[in-house]
Amino acid sequence: MEWSKQLDDDDDDDDDDDDDDDFDDDDDDDDDDDDDDDDDDEMMMMMMMLMMVMMMMMMMMMMMMMMMMMMMMMMMMMMMMMMMMMMMMMMMMSSGSSSICSSLSDIPHPFVFKY
Numbered sequence: 001m002e003w004s005k006q007l008d009d010d011d012d013d014d015d016d017d018d019d020d021d022d023f024d025d026d027d028d029d030d031d032d033d034d035d036d037d038d039d040d041d042e043m044m045m046m047m048m049m050l051m052m053v054m055m056m057m058m059m060m061m062m063m064m065m066m067m068m069m070m071m072m073m074m075m076m077m078m079m080m081m082m083m084m085m086m087m088m089m090m091m092m093m094s095s096g097s098s099s100i101c102s103s104l105s106d107i108p109h110p111f112v113f114k115y
Helices: 003-095 099-104
Strands: none
Touching: none
């Protein structure tokens, strides 16, 4: 009787061990999954970093383009202002209202109208 009882006990122990093993296996699987997730996260981080760098480059390019456009606009504005100033000077020269302009009107110029 005692012997068989002991055997039964042993069997029970074995079963318990098996259960533990199963649990351990599950844990291992979970760990593996976690590792995979980490890899994915790293990839995501890399992609994000790349995207950020690309965005920064694009922003820099846009800024450069904007600066160029602004410079061009400024140049155009300056040219327009110069043209306006020239026109104003010519108008003043033609009218001869100020002494400086009248003295300047002596210089031959295609746009100066002498009356």
